[in-house]
Amino acid sequence: MEASCGSKPPTCRVAVVGAHRQRVAKIVALLRDNELRESIATITLACTTTQSSTAADTAAVPTDNIHAVLKGLPVKVNIEYFPCIATFDAYDDECGGSVRYLVKLEYHGPSGTLVRGKSLAPLFDDINRASTDDDDGDKNPFPGISAVAVGCGIEDDDDVERIRCFFEACSSANISDGRGGTIIGCVKPNPPYASIKEENEAFRRLSENEREEAISNGTFGPKKMVNFVHDIAKRAIRQRWEKEFKEFEEMFVRKERLIHFATDEASFADDVTIPGKSQCTLEHAPNPQLVRYACKRCRTALFAEDELEYPPHCQSLHNFRRKMHKVGHGSAVGSCQNHFIAQPLPWMDGCPGVEGKLHCPKCRTKVGHYSWTGAQCSCGTWVTPAIMIPLSKVDEMRPASSQNVMVSTYH
Numbered sequence: 001m002e003a004s005c006g007s008k009p010p011t012c013r014v015a016v017v018g019a020h021r022q023r024v025a026k027i028v029a030l031l032r033d034n035e036l037r038e039s040i041a042t043i044t045l046a047c048t049t050t051q052s053s054t055a056a057d058t059a060a061v062p063t064d065n066i067h068a069v070l071k072g073l074p075v076k077v078n079i080e081y082f083p084c085i086a087t088f089d090a091y092d093d094e095c096g097g098s099v100r101y102l103v104k105l106e107y108h109g110p111s112g113t114l115v116r117g118k119s120l121a122p123l124f125d126d127i128n129r130a131s132t133d134d135d136d137g138d139k140n141p142f143p144g145i146s147a148v149a150v151g152c153g154i155e156d157d158d159d160v161e162r163i164r165c166f167f168e169a170c171s172s173a174n175i176s177d178g179r180g181g182t183i184i185g186c187v188k189p190n191p192p193y194a195s196i197k198e199e200n201e202a203f204r205r206l207s208e209n210e211r212e213e214a215i216s217n218g219t220f221g222p223k224k225m226v227n228f229v230h231d232i233a234k235r236a237i238r239q240r241w242e243k244e245f246k247e248f249e250e251m252f253v254r255k256e257r258l259i260h261f262a263t264d265e266a267s268f269a270d271d272v273t274i275p276g277k278s279q280c281t282l283e284h285a286p287n288p289q290l291v292r293y294a295c296k297r298c299r300t301a302l303f304a305e306d307e308l309e310y311p312p313h314c315q316s317l318h319n320f321r322r323k324m325h326k327v328g329h330g331s332a333v334g335s336c337q338n339h340f341i342a343q344p345l346p347w348m349d350g351c352p353g354v355e356g357k358l359h360c361p362k363c364r365t366k367v368g369h370y371s372w373t374g375a376q377c378s379c380g381t382w383v384t385p386a387i388m389i390p391l392s393k394v395d396e397m398r399p400a401s402s403q404n405v406m407v408s409t410y411h
Ligand SMILES: [Zn+2]
Pocket: 313, 314, 315, 316, 335, 336, 337, 377, 378, 379, 380, 381
């Protein structure tokens, strides 16, 4: 699906600001290490507040009409992170008081490894360009820096305010389109701690097991900052199209009163057959001239080869991460064991929610699942969004007229 999308997704720039270059560099490295942090499917931002959100919050969003309402929006937005270091100093005023000020705030290269910082000014050049509205009308929805996440040694409210003033000065040329300005936020300590410093001290007192747990839960340390930065990015993207998202949500609320969602996915075991709604069996006739794939259990044709993602994803683009290791090392791992469908088919009920299971429209057997935020194929490649049907769930049916002809043009 990703590849079939004609226009390039826009990029939202997010500054990661801290006092310690190495720490900022580490955060950005962690963000880059996870494809899920490098782009956001806009659909996942519907029905979320501007606060941080989890997939569970959005699990019940129906998407059958989402594209109609959100049609002006790109399917996804890429996020580019800019590691920045803020340096503060103080001088004594005539009354003997100390006045703290921001000496400089500089960009340290894409990975934060540049020892000498550079000016952020060039990043704001496109604000002026955007305001003159180049004739093609294809202006960047995210000029300048859209969001600033502060942490890594900076947590004082006044320092955050100084950083806010800095970015405001950079972008003052244009915050006029009513879409809201740059979002800025500073990572906060978990209760009951009064400061990140205090939180870090408590962290050091934990046992090794507790520490490991806190790290993997993202409640402490770098992962916490990583999640924070990503949430700030989501808020900036959501803010950009707040009106459209609100419109969709109002429609959703109205719809919800009419539609009864019969299935609570979580309460059903993997292969359980669920009672079907009559409108589920929406007529869908995969092209019989092509190779078709049928439900293994009831032989209903579910899709044809022209409904698969095209071009197919490149195999084994990404390594499996630690948590994937338990999948095993059978022959299945490493080769593609899934079909990816280009877009929701009529029998998929519009793929409601961020992710969910796919059931055969006739016999209701689980045949696959979908995730608008993407999923990893057995070969290792992330496919975003993913409407995924394991090869094992379907039988291939060759066109009756050409039993002996090689027809597999799509794989
Ligand atoms: Zn694959």
